[in-house]
Amino acid sequence: MLVVDRVSKSFKGLKALDEISINIKPGHIYGIIGPNGSGKTTLFNIITGVLKPDSGQVIFDGRRIDVLEPNSIYNLGITRSFQLPTLWLNMSVAENLMLPPKQQVGENLRKAFFKKAWETQDMQLSDMVWQTLETLRLKQVALNKSSEISGGQMKLIELGRTMMSNPKLVLLDEPTAGVNPALALEIFKIIKEIKQSMGLTYVIIEHRYDMLFANADYIYLLNEGKVVSEGSPEKVINDPVLAEVYLGA
Amino acid sequence: MIEIASSLVRALQSGALYALMAIGLTLTLAILKIPNIAHAEYVTVGGYVSFYLINFAGFPLWQTVLPAFIFSGVVAVLSYLAVFRPLKTRKVSMFILMVASFAVSLIIRYSIYTIVAAANWGFGVKPKVVTNVVFRIAGIPITDILLMVLPITVVVTVTLYLFMIKTLQGKQMRAVADDPDLAVVSGINVDNVAVLTFFISGGLAGLAGAFWVVFTHAHPDIGLEALIRIIAASALGGFISYPGTLIGAFIVTLAENTVMDILNRNFGLSLALKPLMPMIITIVILVLRPAGITGLFSRQPRGRVAR
Amino acid sequence: MDFNQLISIIVSTANFYAIWLILSLSLNYEYGYTGILNFGKVLFFSLGAYSSGFLAANLANIMAGVSFDICSVEAVQLRLDLAKAVPQLPLLVFVASLIMGAALSAAVAYLLYISTSRIKEGFVLGIILLSAGETSRIVVRNYEPVVCGYHGLVGIPNPYTAAGDPTSASFLLSITIWVIAGVAFLFINKLTATPYGRKLKAIRDNELAADIYGKKPSHERRKVLMIGSAMAGVAGVLYAYYLGFVAADDFTSLKTFDIWVAVMLGGVGNHLGAVTGSLVVTLIDRGTRVLRVFLANLSIPLETLYLRWIIVGVLMLLILMYRPAGIIPEKSIKTLGLLRIIERIKREKT
Numbered sequence: 038m039l040v041v042d043r044v045s046k047s048f049k050g051l052k053a054l055d056e057i058s059i060n061i062k063p064g065h066i067y068g069i070i071g072p073n074g075s076g077k078t079t080l081f082n083i084i085t086g087v088l089k090p091d092s093g094q095v096i097f098d099g100r101r102i103d104v105l106e107p108n109s110i111y112n113l114g115i116t117r118s119f120q121l122p123t124l125w126l127n128m129s130v131a132e133n134l135m136l137p138p139k140q141q142v143g144e145n146l147r148k149a150f151f152k153k154a155w156e157t158q159d160m161q162l163s164d165m166v167w168q169t170l171e172t173l174r175l176k177q178v179a180l181n182k183s184s185e186i187s188g189g190q191m192k193l194i195e196l197g198r199t200m201m202s203n204p205k206l207v208l209l210d211e212p213t214a215g216v217n218p219a220l221a222l223e224i225f226k227i228i229k230e231i232k233q234s235m236g237l238t239y240v241i242i243e244h245r246y247d248m249l250f251a252n253a254d255y256i257y258l259l260n261e262g263k264v265v266s267e268g269s270p271e272k273v274i275n276d277p278v279l280a281e282v283y284l285g286a
Numbered sequence: 287m288i289e290i291a292s293s294l295v296r297a298l299q300s301g302a303l304y305a306l307m308a309i310g311l312t313l314t315l316a317i318l319k320i321p322n323i324a325h326a327e328y329v330t331v332g333g334y335v336s337f338y339l340i341n342f343a344g345f346p347l348w349q350t351v352l353p354a355f356i357f358s359g360v361v362a363v364l365s366y367l368a369v370f371r372p373l374k375t376r377k378v379s380m381f382i383l384m385v386a387s388f389a390v391s392l393i394i395r396y397s398i399y400t401i402v403a404a405a406n407w408g409f410g411v412k413p414k415v416v417t418n419v420v421f422r423i424a425g426i427p428i429t430d431i432l433l434m435v436l437p438i439t440v441v442v443t444v445t446l447y448l449f450m451i452k453t454l455q456g457k458q459m460r461a462v463a464d465d466p467d468l469a470v471v472s473g474i475n476v477d478n479v480a481v482l483t484f485f486i487s488g489g490l491a492g493l494a495g496a497f498w499v500v501f502t503h504a505h506p507d508i509g510l511e512a513l514i515r516i517i518a519a520s521a522l523g524g525f526i527s528y529p530g531t532l533i534g535a536f537i538v539t540l541a542e543n544t545v546m547d548i549l550n551r552n553f554g555l556s557l558a559l560k561p562l563m564p565m566i567i568t569i570v571i572l573v574l575r576p577a578g579i580t581g582l583f584s585r586q587p588r589g590r591v592a593r
Numbered sequence: 594m595d596f597n598q599l600i601s602i603i604v605s606t607a608n609f610y611a612i613w614l615i616l617s618l619s620l621n622y623e624y625g626y627t628g629i630l631n632f633g634k635v636l637f638f639s640l641g642a643y644s645s646g647f648l649a650a651n652l653a654n655i656m657a658g659v660s661f662d663i664c665s666v667e668a669v670q671l672r673l674d675l676a677k678a679v680p681q682l683p684l685l686v687f688v689a690s691l692i693m694g695a696a697l698s699a700a701v702a703y704l705l706y707i708s709t710s711r712i713k714e715g716f717v718l719g720i721i722l723l724s725a726g727e728t729s730r731i732v733v734r735n736y737e738p739v740v741c742g743y744h745g746l747v748g749i750p751n752p753y754t755a756a757g758d759p760t761s762a763s764f765l766l767s768i769t770i771w772v773i774a775g776v777a778f779l780f781i782n783k784l785t786a787t788p789y790g791r792k793l794k795a796i797r798d799n800e801l802a803a804d805i806y807g808k809k810p811s812h813e814r815r816k817v818l819m820i821g822s823a824m825a826g827v828a829g830v831l832y833a834y835y836l837g838f839v840a841a842d843d844f845t846s847l848k849t850f851d852i853w854v855a856v857m858l859g860g861v862g863n864h865l866g867a868v869t870g871s872l873v874v875t876l877i878d879r880g881t882r883v884l885r886v887f888l889a890n891l892s893i894p895l896e897t898l899y900l901r902w903i904i905v906g907v908l909m910l911l912i913l914m915y916r917p918a919g920i921i922p923e924k925s926i927k928t929l930g931l932l933r934i935i936e937r938i939k940r941e942k943t
C-alpha cells in the first residue's frame with residue numbers, strides 16, 4: 038500500500054532521515070517508536086508531501102507521491118494528525134471538523150452561489166460531525182473557538198479531523214500526548230473499532246508503549262533517521278537494540 | 287562611450303547608497319522577521335538632518351553623516367520600542383507587523399511634512415552643496431562626493447560584516463536570525479539584539495539619506511521614491527542575505543540607469559519607463575531563483591515545516 | 594450653506610463611500626477571508642481608472658479619425674463634442690472600460706501572483722504588490738501616453754450624456770455607482786456565507802493544515818486575488834468617471850492604507866465590518882477636506898491633510914494593539930449544517 042524507499046532528508050547537514058525504508062500493508066496498525074529527534078515526524082512530513090525528500094521515493098498504491106503537493110496526497114487517501122495541534126484557531130471546534138470531508142460541493146467557487154446544490158450535503162456532514170463529537174466527547178466545546186480549549190482537547194480534534202476525512206491510510210503523530218490515561222485508552226479503542234469497521238490502515242507514532250504494543254500489529258523502531266529494529270511488538274520489545282537506543286549506549 | 291562610462295560611475299554611486307538603504311530592510315527581516323516598510327522613512331529622516339545642518343547650520347556635507355546616522359538610528363529604535371515590541375509581545379503574525387510598519391511609515395512621513403510646512407523650509411529645496419569635479423579618468427568626471435560615498439560605503443559594509451562575524455553581539459544577532467526560540471533558551475537577550483538591529487538598520491538608511499538628499503532634493507517623499515529600489519535590492523538578496531542585498535543594489539541601479547540609457551540611446555525607449563526596471567528584475571529573480579541571487583549558498587530551504 | 598450645496602456634499606460623500614466600500618469588500622475578501630496581504634490595492638484601483646481614461650481618449654480619436662495627442666486641448670474638446678454629437682457613445686465606452694478595467698486588473702493580479710508563487714512566505718507577495726503599485730504610479734506619472742503623465746487626463750465624458758442636462762446625467766451616474774456597490778456587497782456575501790468561505794478561512798488560519806486536508810491554498814489564493822482585483826478595477830473605473838479625470842498622483846499607496854484601515858477598523862473577516870470601516874474612513878477623508886477649507890477661512894495655519902495621515906496611522910496602531918478584532922468581530926459562517934449542530938446542542942442543554 039505505502040512504500041517508503043530509501044528516503045533521506047537533511048537539515049543543515051543534520052541527517053534527519055538516513056536511507057529509511059518502510060513498507061505498510063493494508064488493514065494493519067503500525068507503530069513507530071524512537072527517541073526524540075529520531076526522525077519520526079520528519080517521516081510523516083515526507084509521506085504527506087510537506088517536505089520533499091533529498092533522495093529516495095515514496096510510493097502509494099503504485100503511484101509515486103513524493104512529487105505531489107499535500108492536497109493531492111490527501112485526495113489519494115492519506116490523512117494525518119499533527120504532533121503539535123495545527124488547528125484553524127479562529128474557527129469553532131465544529132467548523133474544524135466540517136472542513137476535512139472531500140468533494141464538498143459548496144466549497145467550489147462557482148457552485149457556492151447555489152445553496153440548493155450543497156445544502157443537503159452540508160446537513161449530512163453535520164451528522165457526521167455530531168457523531169465524531171460524541172465519540173470524542175467534545176460536544177460541550179463544539180461551539181467554542183478552537184483556540185480556547187485545552188491542549189488535550191486540541192489533540193482530540195486532531196484525531197477527529199482524520200476521522201472526518203474518509204481515508205485509506207491514517208498517520209497519527211502522538212495521538213495521546215497530553216490526553217489523560219483513561220481517554221488515551223479510549224482513543225486506542227476507537228482506533229481499533231474504526232480500523233475493524235472501515236478496514237483502514239493506521240501508522241501511529243506513540244510514546245505510550247504499553248498501549249501501542251497492545252494494539253499494533255507491527256512496530257518500527259527508529260534511531261537517528263534509520264530503522265534499527267522492526268517486527269511484531271514482542272520481537273521489538275525483546276530486541277536488545279531497544280534498550281541500547283534509549284539508554285544511548 | 288564616455289556617456290556610458292559616466293553613467294556607470296553614476297550607477298556605482300547610487301548603487302552604493304541603495305545598498306546602504308537596503309541592508310537595513312534585509313537585517314530587520316532576516317534577524318527579527320519584521321517586514322518593515324517604514325524603513326524607507328529613515329532615509330528621509332537622515333536626509334532632512336543633513337539638509338538642516340547644511341542649509342541652516344553651515345555644516346559641510348561630510349560632517350552631517352554621523353548625526354544623520356544617529357538620528358535615524360534613534361527614530362528606528364523608537365519605532366521598535368513604541369510599536370514593534372509591544373506587538374511582538376502580543377505574538378502577532380508577521381502580516382500584522384507589516385501592516386503596523388505601514389502605519390509607522392505614514393506617521394513618520396507626515397510628521398516630517400508637518401514640520402517642514404511649519405518651519406517653512408519649503409518642499410523640494412536643494413541642500414547648499416557644491417559638487418566639484420576633482421579629476422577625470424579618461425574623460426570621466428570624478429566628483430568629490432563620489433570620493434566620499436564610495437569609501438564610506440566600503441568601510442561601513444565591511445565593518446558591519448566583520449561585526450556580524452567576529453563580535454559577540456554579531457553572533458547573537460545571527461543566532462536570533464537562525465532560531466529565536468533557541469536563542470532565548472541560550473540566554474541571549476533578544477530585546478537587546480532587536481534594539482541594536484534597529485539602530486544599525488535605521489542608522490545606515492539615515493547615512494545613505496544624508497547623501498541622497500544632495501543628489502535629489504529635500505522632500506518628505508524621497509524615502510518613498512527610493513522604496514521600490516530598496517525592495518528590489520533586498521529581494522535580490524532573497525530578503526535574507528547580506529552580500530546578496532549589496533550585490534542586488536548594484537544590479538538594480540545598473541539596470542535602471544546604464545541599461546536603460548543604452549536602450550534609450552539605441553532603441554528610443556522612453557526614460558520615463560526607468561522605474562520599471564527594479565520591478566522587472568525583482569520579478570525575474572523571484573521566478574527564477576526565489577531564494578535570491580545568493581540562493582546557491584543559502585543554508586536552509588524556505589517554506590513552512592510541520593512539527 | 595444652502596440646501597443644494599448640502600445635497601451635493603451628501604451625494605458626493607455617498608459616491609466616495611460606495612467606491613471605498615467596493616474596495617474594502619474586496620480587501621476583506623482577500624485579507625479577511627484568505628489571508629492575502631494585498632498592499633497593492635491601489636494598483637488595481639488605478640488600473641481601472643487608467644483604463645477609463647485611456648479608452649475614452651483613444652476611442653474618441655479613432656471615432657473621429659484623427660490622431661491628436663490625447664493630452665492636447667483639441668483632444669479634450671473632441672471628446673466632449675463627440676459625446677454631445679453621439680450621446681450613446683459615452684455609455685458604451687463606460688461599459689467597455691468596466692470590462693477592460695476588471696480584466697486588466699485580474700490579469701496583472703494573476704501575473705504578480707504567479708511570479709511569487711514559489712515562495713511560501715506571504716509577506717513577499719505583500720511587498721511585491723506594494724512595490725508594483727508604487728512603480729506603476731511613478732511610471733505613469735512620467736510616461737505621458739497612458740494618461741498624460743503628471744498633468745493627468747481630463748475630459749472623460751459622463752456616460753449618461755444622453756440624458757440631456759448635466760444634473761440628471763450625474764445623478765444617473767451616482768445611482769449606477771451605488772447599485773454596483775450594492776451588487777458587490779450581495780455578491781461577496783452570497784459567495785462567502787458558504788462552505789467556500791469556510792475553506793478560505795481555513796487557508797487563512799493555517800495554510801499547512803488546509804493543504805494537508807485537501808484544500809489548494811495557492812490555487813484558491815490566486816483566484817481570490819484575481820476576483821478581488823477585478824472588483825478594485827471596477828471601483829477605479831467608477832472613480833475615474835465620477836471625477837471625469839485621471840491622474841497618476843492620485844493613486845499613491847496612501848489609498849491602499851485607507852482601505853486597510855477600513856478593513857482592520859471594521860473587523861477582519863466580516864463584511865459588515867467593511868461596511869462600517871469604510872464609512873468611517875470616508876467620513877475622515879471628506880471631513881478633513883471640509884475642515885481644511887474651514888481652517889483656511891479662519892486663517893489657522895494647520896495643514897489638516899498632513900495631520901490626517903498621522904491620525905489615521907495612530908488609529909491603525911491602536912486598533913492593532915488594543916482591538917485586533919475590530920469594531921464588529923468575526924463570526925462563524927453559519928451554513929445549514931452548522932446551524933443544525935448549534936440547534937442540537939441547545940436541545941441537549943435544555
Ligand SMILES: Nc1ncnc2c1ncn2[C@@H]1O[C@H](COP(=O)(O)OP(=O)(O)O)[C@@H](O)[C@H]1O
Nearest residue numbers: 048053071072073074075076077078079080591
Ligand atoms: N524543519 C526543520 N528544520 C531543521 N531541523 C529539523 C526540522 N524538522 C526536524 N528537524 C530536526 O530533524 C530531527 C528529527 O526531527 P523529528 O522528525 O521531529 O523527530 P521526532 O519526531 O522523532 O522527535 C531533529 O534533530 C530535528 O531537530
Ligand SMILES: [Mg+2]
Nearest residue numbers: 077078120593
Ligand atoms: Mg515528533
